[in-house]
Amino acid sequence: MAHDQVRVSRALLSVSDKTGLVDFARALAARGIDLVSTGGTHKALKEAGLPVTEVADLTGFPEMMDGRVKTLHPAVHGGLLAVRDNPEHQAALAAHGIGAIDLLVVNLYPFEATIGAGRAYDDCIENIDVGGPAMIRAAAKNHRDVAVVTDVSDYATVLDALEAGNGALTTALRRSLAQKAYARTAAYDAAIANWLAGQLDAEEAAPAPFRAFGGSLGQPLRYGENPHQTAAFYRAPGLVRRGVATARQLQGKELSFNNFNDTDAAYECVAEFDPARAAAVAIIKHANPCGVAEGASLREAYERALACDPTSAFGGIxxxxxxxxAEAAARIVEIFTEVIIAPDATEEAVAIVAAKKNLRLLLAGGLPDPRAAGETVRTLSGGLLVQGRDSAVVDDMALKVVTQRQPTDSExxxxxxAYRVAKHVKSNAIVYAKDGATVGIGAGQMSRVDSSRIAAWKAAENAQRLGLPETLAKGAAVASDAFFPFADGLLAAAEAGATAVIQPGGSMRDAEVIAAADAAGLAMVFTGVRHFRH
Structure with missing residues (x-):
């Protein structure tokens, strides 16, 4: 037999997820492969009538401590780690009566599902697997001689390879399985470490000297932001935050990389608006809002959001x-839309959207809590930037009036x-809003005054399109995601017709900016909270 091939004579199976287990084990046994197993896996195979040896018979020790100790023994790890062409290793096996293990099949205690279900602390601790990861790492390290399977979806691949190799597995397959095994244990450990980090108070938790992040493949994507870039979507283990990652896709084409990114931005934005207060709709293009509005109904909110920038809304989220x-669905499908995401949908609405076969409809089952803690992660060349998510909500802020004129209730x-929306607009961000709807948005400019001018231009252009005599910015409130470093951005808003301004404050020139607001007759409040979004 070529060195590339390693014959499988003995397999150890110890799985939490028993999907496909019996059929897989039966196929192994039919090839003359000896089966060894533990606990519930042994019971399942025994009840299926398969010849199987219990691990306790190998180790000479029964499972103990509620199953916490069963495979942590030289009879198991020696069989996994022994190098087959190393005479000393072979002599050690013989001296201690240890049989080699050629195939390890392990999937782990469902820790991620346990924390995702919000189970009690002690339940989560008991679902941390110890012996499983230890065996997986041992077999993966020795993949020159041992194959390790950690995913039930690989059962068929292994059986096909055994058939093709007349009972042996290739080096290429063993190496591929080993890589997957280490990725699995890394993601598993990351889930544990990050869950434990969440149990600590702020002083204990920040900043941790080591951090780990992992996930399971949700789906491969056709490409990334551009066709020459590879991409995939991964689900974070134990994630309970509602959104695009947890939503059901009822219909439409497969989501692209940009669809995932933009849909997440859209749903986080609309979640700022309490559904108990009013219906709200956010329309997003290239991760920026191009229209956001509240209304008495979703249809009204959509029409008001669309009116802010109907050109940009084409092909949006x-x-x-x-x-x-149904009423809102019928209106939304009138123009080309990439994705609709909502907490739920009526049967009538689903039927209406179904007429547009490529339109993706996602139902998230709820809204993400804008106040919830969490983290965002961004890759750098050679590192990661990790921060707490922006969970500041304007309704919780102590707004300080700094001008001579007090804002009216409507202002x-x-x-x-406007400040709720500005939180979700790329910096520098300027948002004009009036009567619960955006009327002009300036996003992502290097100069804040340019963002202010763009937002004002949008408001004036839309008024012209609607045949109105005055810009939509007249009488509007304007929000800035960060302070005005100079009075010019604020004056641009005043020139556009805004009457009220909300901004964080904190500039060295705050007094100059306040004086300019007073001179222009504006009402202005400081939030003390910045919403940079880079």
Missing amino acids: VALNRTLD FADMRF
Whole structure:
């Protein structure tokens, strides 16, 4: 037999997820492969009538401590780690009566599912697998001689390879399985470490000297931001935050990399608006809002959001804070839309969207909590940037009026609305809002005054398109995600017709900016909270 091939004579199976177990084990036994197993796996195979040896018979020790100790023994790890062409290793096996193990089949205790279900602390601890990862790492290290299977989806691949190799597995397959095994244990350990980090108070938790992040493949993607880039979507283990990663896709084409990114941005934005207060819709293009509005119904909210920038809305993402109904669905499908995401949808709405076969409809089952803690991660060349997510909500902020003129109640409402949106606009961000709807948005400019001018231009252009005599910015509130470093950005807003301003404050020139606001007759409030979004 070529060196590339390693014959499988003995397999150890110890699995939590028993999907396909009996059929797989039966196929192994039919090839004359000896089966060894543990606990519940042994019981399942025995009940299926398969010849199987219990691990306790190898080790000479029964399972103990509620199953915490069963495979941590030289009779197991020696069989996994022994190098087959090393005479000393072979002599050690013979001297201690240890049989080699050629195939290890292990999937781990369901720790991620346990924390995802919000189980009690002690339940989560008991679902941390110890022996499984130890065996997986041992077999993966010795993949020159041992194959390790950690995913039930690989059962068929292994059986096909055994058939093709007349009972042997190739080096290429063993190496591929080993890589997958280490990735699995890394993601598993990351889930444990990050869950434990969440159990610590802020002083204990930040910053940790080591951090780990992992996930399981949700789906491979056709490409990334551009066709020459590879991409895939991974689900973070134990994630309970509602959103695109947890949503059901009812119909439409497969989501692309950009669809995932933009849909996440849309749903996080619309989640800022309490569905108990009003229906809300956010329309997103290239991860920036191009229109956000509240209304008495979703249809009204959509039409008001669309009116902010109907040109940019073409081919955009539509996010809703309430169950999608037929009236709203019929209006949304009138223009080309890439994705609709909502907490739920009526049967009538689903049927209406179904007429557009490529339109993706995602139902998330709920809204993400904008106040919830969490982290964002961004890769750098050679490193990671990790931060707490921006969970500041304007409704919780102590707004400080800094101008001579006090805002009216309606101005206060529009300022809060605009600030909710500004949190989700790329910096530098300027948002004009009036009567619970955006009327002009300036995003991602290097100069804040340019963002202000773009937002004002958008508001004026839309008024012209609608045949209105005055810009939509007239009488609007304007929000800035960060302070105005100079008065010019604020003056641009005043020139556009804004009457109220909301911004964090904190500039060295705050006094100059306040004086300019007073001179222009503006009402202005400081939040003390910045919303940079890079």
